[in-house]
Amino acid sequence: MSLKQLKPTESELEILRVLWERGEATVRDVHEELSKTKDAGYTTTLKLMQIMHEKGMVKRDESSKTHKYAPLLSREKTQKQFVGKMIDTLFQGSSSQLVMQALGNHKASKEELDEIQKLIDNLKQQ
Amino acid sequence: MSLKQLKPTESELEILRVLWERGEATVRDVHEELSKTKDAGYTTTLKLMQIMHEKGMVKRDESSKTHKYAPLLSREKTQKQFVGKMIDTLFQGSSSQLVMQALGNHKASKEELDEIQKLIDNLKQQ
DNA sequence: CATTGTATACGACTTGTTTCGTATCAAAAA
DNA sequence: TTTTTGATACGAAACAAGTCGTATACAATG
Structure with missing residues (x-):
């Protein structure tokens, strides 16, 4: 029953x-x-966030009338989960195909490319 | 009304x-x-494919009793669509962050890494 | 104290997806 | 020709996501 799934x-x-x-x-x-970017009523957002709370995706601080919400799922874990799923169903299990897609179609700055290059160098050494 | 969306x-x-x-x-x-990998009845798959046909996602050759289906959405376009969406909602618009995630968590072979490196070199030249 | 504004709670409707039972049809087998 | 097998069509149920109206609580303001 972990957050993972x-x-x-x-x-x-x-x-x-x-x-x-x-x-x-x-x-x-x-x-x-x-x-x-989206038009939905206030109560729609409210309801959604209440449901997320029930599911355990967010925590809620109820100490004041106006509740404060904070994420319980980390961005990193969630990214990982979605990337993994995507590699499986859309890229035949090949992470590099995903990488090529992403780099080919969406611009990255020179600095970012440098950083990726560094990571690749590291991976190759092992 | 293109296939795009x-x-x-x-x-x-x-x-x-x-x-x-x-x-x-x-x-x-x-x-x-x-x-x-999944257990659903035959008619479930059938129905799904019929609906996909109605939506224009696949084409259907009905010349023989047993119909033949073929994709109308290309894998590339679909990959692009999903990757784009993902970069927006999960990676703050940064493709390189997605790349780092993918490379960091899912192994790629040396050959694949070489290929990516080549692509990066190309991108840098422009 | 009464009114107004801003919150949360909650139920219900709508739309879309997935599932499957049953009907029907046609071709192959008996 | 009758039966069996394997296919499509179709309707409806089950489920899930998203939407919003309305009730209710409470604090700040008049």
């Missing part, structure tokens, strides 16, 4: 994105942030 | 995976392949 939905990921960024946020914080 | 579900991706691999397959082919 909790798989956030699309909307839950959007909320988590905000929580990861801020560390902690109220429903209104999150809702305002999401409103920039 | 068709977003395959989890189950649809599994079916597409088989179709991409084989180029063309019957419902039974697909179902047998999926049975290895």
Whole structure:
């Protein structure tokens, strides 16, 4: 029953994105942030966050009237989970194919490329 | 109304995976392949593939009693779609972060690493 | 104290996905 | 020709996600 297999939905990921960024946020914080790109009512966001709380994805500080939410899933674990799944179903198990896709279609700065190169050098040494 | 915005579900991706691999397959082919890792009845797979046909995700050759299905979404386009989405929602828009994640957690062979290195060299030149 | 504004709780509706039972059809086997 | 086998079609149930209306609580303000 660990957190490992909790798989956030699309909307839950959007909320988590905000929580990861801020560390902690109220429903209104999150809702305002999401409103920039999406239009759903306040109670929709509220309900979603309540459900996430039930599922154990976020923790809730109820000490004041206005609850504060914080993520329980780490960004890293979640990234790992999704990347793994994606490599399996979409890239025939080959991480390098995913890498080529990502680098080929989405620009990265010279600095980022340098960093990746460093990582590759490291991996090759082992 | 292009194919661009068709977003395959989890189950649809599994079916597409088989179709991409084989180029063309019957419902039974697909179902047998999926049975290895999943247990759902034959008619479930059938229905799913019929719906995919309605949605325009696959084409269907009905010239013989046993229909043959083939993908209409390309693997590349679909990969691109999902990778893009993922970079946005999970990697703050940074492709290199996704790359680091993928390389860090999932082994790649020396040959693959070489290939990636070549790609990076190319990208740097521009 | 009454009103207003801002919260949470909760139930219910809508839409989409997955599942499967059953009907039907056609070709191959008996 | 009758039966059996293997295929598609189709409807409906089960489930899940997302949406929102409304009830209710409470504190700040008038």
